[in-house]
Amino acid sequence: MTKKQKSEILSLLKASKTILLFPHVQMDGDSFGSSLALCRALRKEGKIVYILLEENIPKNLAFLCGANCEDDCSEYCVEHIDLPEAPDFCLAIDCSDRGRLESRTELFFSGKKTGSIDHHVTHEVFADHTFVNKDAAATGEIIYQVLKEMGLSIDKMTAEALYVAIVTDTGNFQYSNTTKNTHLVITELYDCGIDHTEIAVKLYQNMRPEKVKLTGIALAGMEFFSEGKACITLITQDDFKRSGAFFNESEGIVEQLRNISGVEISIVLKEDKDKLKVKVGLRAKKEANVALISQVFGGGGHEKAAGCTIEGSIEEARIKIMEAAVKELARISGK
Amino acid sequence: MTKKQKSEILSLLKASKTILLFPHVQMDGDSFGSSLALCRALRKEGKIVYILLEENIPKNLAFLCGANCEDDCSEYCVEHIDLPEAPDFCLAIDCSDRGRLESRTELFFSGKKTGSIDHHVTHEVFADHTFVNKDAAATGEIIYQVLKEMGLSIDKMTAEALYVAIVTDTGNFQYSNTTKNTHLVITELYDCGIDHTEIAVKLYQNMRPEKVKLTGIALAGMEFFSEGKACITLITQDDFKRSGAFFNESEGIVEQLRNISGVEISIVLKEDKDKLKVKVGLRAKKEANVALISQVFGGGGHEKAAGCTIEGSIEEARIKIMEAAVKELARISGK
Numbered sequence: 001m002t003k004k005q006k007s008e009i010l011s012l013l014k015a016s017k018t019i020l021l022f023p024h025v026q027m028d029g030d031s032f033g034s035s036l037a038l039c040r041a042l043r044k045e046g047k048i049v050y051i052l053l054e055e056n057i058p059k060n061l062a063f064l065c066g067a068n069c070e071d072d073c074s075e076y077c078v079e080h081i082d083l084p085e086a087p088d089f090c091l092a093i094d095c096s097d098r099g100r101l102e103s104r105t106e107l108f109f110s111g112k113k114t115g116s117i118d119h120h121v122t123h124e125v126f127a128d129h130t131f132v133n134k135d136a137a138a139t140g141e142i143i144y145q146v147l148k149e150m151g152l153s154i155d156k157m158t159a160e161a162l163y164v165a166i167v168t169d170t171g172n173f174q175y176s177n178t179t180k181n182t183h184l185v186i187t188e189l190y191d192c193g194i195d196h197t198e199i200a201v202k203l204y205q206n207m208r209p210e211k212v213k214l215t216g217i218a219l220a221g222m223e224f225f226s227e228g229k230a231c232i233t234l235i236t237q238d239d240f241k242r243s244g245a246f247f248n249e250s251e252g253i254v255e256q257l258r259n260i261s262g263v264e265i266s267i268v269l270k271e272d273k274d275k276l277k278v279k280v281g282l283r284a285k286k287e288a289n290v291a292l293i294s295q296v297f298g299g300g301g302h303e304k305a306a307g308c309t310i311e312g313s314i315e316e317a318r319i320k321i322m323e324a325a326v327k328e329l330a331r332i333s334g335k
Numbered sequence: 336m337t338k339k340q341k342s343e344i345l346s347l348l349k350a351s352k353t354i355l356l357f358p359h360v361q362m363d364g365d366s367f368g369s370s371l372a373l374c375r376a377l378r379k380e381g382k383i384v385y386i387l388l389e390e391n392i393p394k395n396l397a398f399l400c401g402a403n404c405e406d407d408c409s410e411y412c413v414e415h416i417d418l419p420e421a422p423d424f425c426l427a428i429d430c431s432d433r434g435r436l437e438s439r440t441e442l443f444f445s446g447k448k449t450g451s452i453d454h455h456v457t458h459e460v461f462a463d464h465t466f467v468n469k470d471a472a473a474t475g476e477i478i479y480q481v482l483k484e485m486g487l488s489i490d491k492m493t494a495e496a497l498y499v500a501i502v503t504d505t506g507n508f509q510y511s512n513t514t515k516n517t518h519l520v521i522t523e524l525y526d527c528g529i530d531h532t533e534i535a536v537k538l539y540q541n542m543r544p545e546k547v548k549l550t551g552i553a554l555a556g557m558e559f560f561s562e563g564k565a566c567i568t569l570i571t572q573d574d575f576k577r578s579g580a581f582f583n584e585s586e587g588i589v590e591q592l593r594n595i596s597g598v599e600i601s602i603v604l605k606e607d608k609d610k611l612k613v614k615v616g617l618r619a620k621k622e623a624n625v626a627l628i629s630q631v632f633g634g635g636g637h638e639k640a641a642g643c644t645i646e647g648s649i650e651e652a653r654i655k656i657m658e659a660a661v662k663e664l665a666r667i668s669g670k
Contacts, residue, residue: 167508171535172507172508172509173502173507173508173521173531174507174531174532174535174539175532175535176531176532178531178532179525180522180525180526183518183519183521183522183525184518184522186508186518187515187518187519187522190514190515190518191515196508196509196511196513197509197510197511200506200509200510201620201621204509204594205593205594205595205620206594206596207591207594207595207596208595208596209557209559209563209566209595209596209597209598212554212557212591212592212594212595213554213555213557215551215554216550216551216552216553216554216555216556216557217551217554217555218551219547219548219550219551219552219554219555220548220551220552220554220555221551222544222547222548222551224544228544231544256547257547258540259539259540259541259542259547260540260542260543260544260547261541261542261543261544262544263544285536285540286536
């Protein structure tokens with residue numbers, strides 16, 4: 001981040017009349033909350049601002065813009081837009097690369113100017129003007145700074161959108177990205193009147209029963225190997241049927257396995273609908289590098305969180321992935 | 336809280352040479368973290384300070400005083416003590432009433448002076464000098480203020496003990512007790528060099544596999560009634576056997592059921608070893624008052640969290656508690 005980068009973005013936000021905001025595809029609390037906050041604050045200044053959606057607003061975030069988003073925000077959270085002329089400024093929010101714009105890429109580059117505000121360490125520049133602060137725990141933290149420096153008023157709803165951006169991206173201040181400044185920003189959001197208890201209820205007490213059931217089935221069926229250093233669970237199509245959960249609702253299970261005492265590598269296998277391939281989620285706690293495991297099967301990811309797809313039955317995949325995990329545990333123990 | 340209350344406690348801490356600290360029975364992160372922080376800071380001043388334990392240090396908190404607490408803190412975390420004369424000052428930490436001292440009551444009142452530092456709204460005065468700040472999210476927040484006002488140095492280990500006190504008592508800043516000041520104190524603890532990521536790993540990535548298995552079994556077996564407004568799960572002695580979990584390791588399950596979308600009342604039934612009685616945990620989300628349900632069976636608790644014991648088999652208890660829950664749901668819907 002340089003002062004110049006920031007001041008360029010601020011100048012463009014001030015000078016532009018029509019502004020389109022682009023949260024990343026598979027929108028999360030940070031990209032949506034940050035976009036909402038910036039949108040609201042700029043609209044209060046009389047600007048024409050829209051948030052361009054790639055997909056529906058996630059159910060657990062819909063409260064940010066009124067009940068089920070059928071309220072006021074629907075007028076500025078849109079999937080398509082017809083403007084009489086090209087937008088003055090198209091701004092990507094929390095997008096680490098242009099791929100995160102997906103089907104909106106053309107619209108983004110139709111802007112007279114393009115910009116990007118982000119906090120990802122891996123940011124790949126794709127816009128005319130880029131303001132990246134890799135020390136920020138969330139893009140919401142940067143947006144707060146932007147609003148403040150522009151002298152824009154931050155009302156309760158705007159502050160709550162920023163609060164959601166920050167708490168979701170920091171795992172409630174637990175992740176390593178959290179800093180002193182993160183908490184400092186939160187103290188100022190409290191001054192704006194946020195109701196953090198209400199937000200916690202809306203964010204976390206709204207789980208789909210089917211997802212909770214699937215989690216239960218997966219945890220009850222977990223198995224340990226390598227003297228408890230690795231833990232695996234298999235989720236079959238039958239388990240999805242029994243629970244009624246969607247394929248993507250296994251989210252969070254692999255972390256729960258990793259959180260078990262003594263477990264260094266955790267693995268979740270999900271049987272595909274056609275039963276011909278298996279999706280694998282991998283986590284490591286301290287020393288293991290699960291990216292090395294996923295790479296064996298053509299997958300990707302980071303040291304502590306990776307994934308891959310294995311062709312074949314879930315039982316075949318189980319044997320293959322367990323072998324790879326045993327190997328990785330041997331590697332770190334130097335055997 | 337009055338300024339006088341605080342200054343009395345501060346004066347006594349300054350004047351006393353021998354100080355005994357009493358965290359509450361069933362020690363949690365706040366009472367232990369607060370006691371440790373105060374103990375360390377006062378010891379650095381050359382005072383003779385001990386923490387009197389009612390029971391073993393909880394496994395997930397042992398890291399605060401070195402590996403498994405076999406390290407340095409064992410010398411000042413003690414279950415018994417022999418002093419040549421009565422201690423100058425006995426100070427209860429985070430104890431809402433004298434009952435929380437349990438078997439240490441006599442020792443506490445053997446102090447030449449007695450004091451109490453607490454944040455519970457329900458605090459019942461039992462010591463000579465009481466400093467209660469009901470606006471503090473955790474007693475750790477008050478201890479921080481005490482150390483600061485006494486001009487005592489807060490090293491990394493002391494700051495981490497206070498951090499644990501605050502994060503555990505606020506559910507990572509989610510609960511309603513969290514305030515702007517809570518986050519402000521945290522920013523200052525960051526200045527003392529805390530490693531919040533390491534703490535999160537130690538606090539939350541250290542679950543007993545048996546507990547996780549029991550959670551899985553309980554979630555997989557949950558049932559809904561009253562059109563999904565209530566959710567119940569039964570944990571039998573057989574479930575404890577299958578998972579290998581202890582009786583108290585069902586902790587947290589009733590909250591997971593409450594967190595399900597649409598659920599207003601959640602219930603966990605635990606079959607007792609003798610299979611002649613059943614322990615009941617109850618939670619409410621928004622409108623229901625589960626204390627009204629627990630009272631039917633001679634139990635107690637709060638509006639949103641209550642418990643009771645029902646005589647008889649788990650199947651009998653299931654029918655009785657479901658009837659009571661249906662009644663409570665009818666009451667709040669005005670039927």
